[in-house]
Amino acid sequence: MTDNADARSAAEIVDEEWRLLLGGSHDLIDGETVRAASAQPRLRRLFPLVSHGVMYFSGCTGMPAAHVGGQVCPRGTDGRFRVRGPRGVGTLGRAETREEAFALVVANLPEECGPAVLGGAGRV
Template sequence: MTDIVEAQWQELLAPQDKPHWLQESLTELVRAAYEQPRLRALYPWTGMWELHFSRCTEPRFTWDIPYAGPSRDGGYRVDGPSRSQHVGEAATAREAIAMVLGLLPPGCGSAFIGTAEELAAYERTQDTR
């Protein structure tokens, strides 16, 4: 794992000044994801009360991995990789993270230091070998 990936995880795991039920649920997702080595190797980011994972460390992040967020009923939902895809509902953060793990793309490894475009260019060079 790179220092930049670990630093992002630590930022997301840090206690929040103003707890909010959505923040507490999101933090549970972050903790559950951090326990999983395959997800811990990816770059985590949050937006719209969702936990996302990227195969690169800089924006524009990759959008090829499902993401999870708290649902209004107190459980969690898993969607993606695109916004139009709903994977399912989970009662706990660990169950939601298990759903994400089960849908990782083939060959998904440690986050690439750079943008999605740079990652794609790198992967093209790897395909020709």
């Protein structure tokens, strides 16, 4: 397989995962959160992951995931969204809106963070 074929295949996998999440046919995360994340072009190139209402991103399409940028947690008791670092380590900040929370994730993406690649974390 050529690099172009790999990139195209990874892009198709990423697009399909975004379509599933945006379709809302699951109870893993609310649709408003997914829509706010999908509005960020740099995040749309990454593989989206969700667990217990938390949304995070991987630089690869397989497992283990290559966590990048950070994680957006559901609105807390203070009414704000907590943004944790990759793998949930540390706190990057708190945001009033989902849009601000995902902008904080984008701001913490490594500069060289490109589209997700095929495979697990060993590929990134």
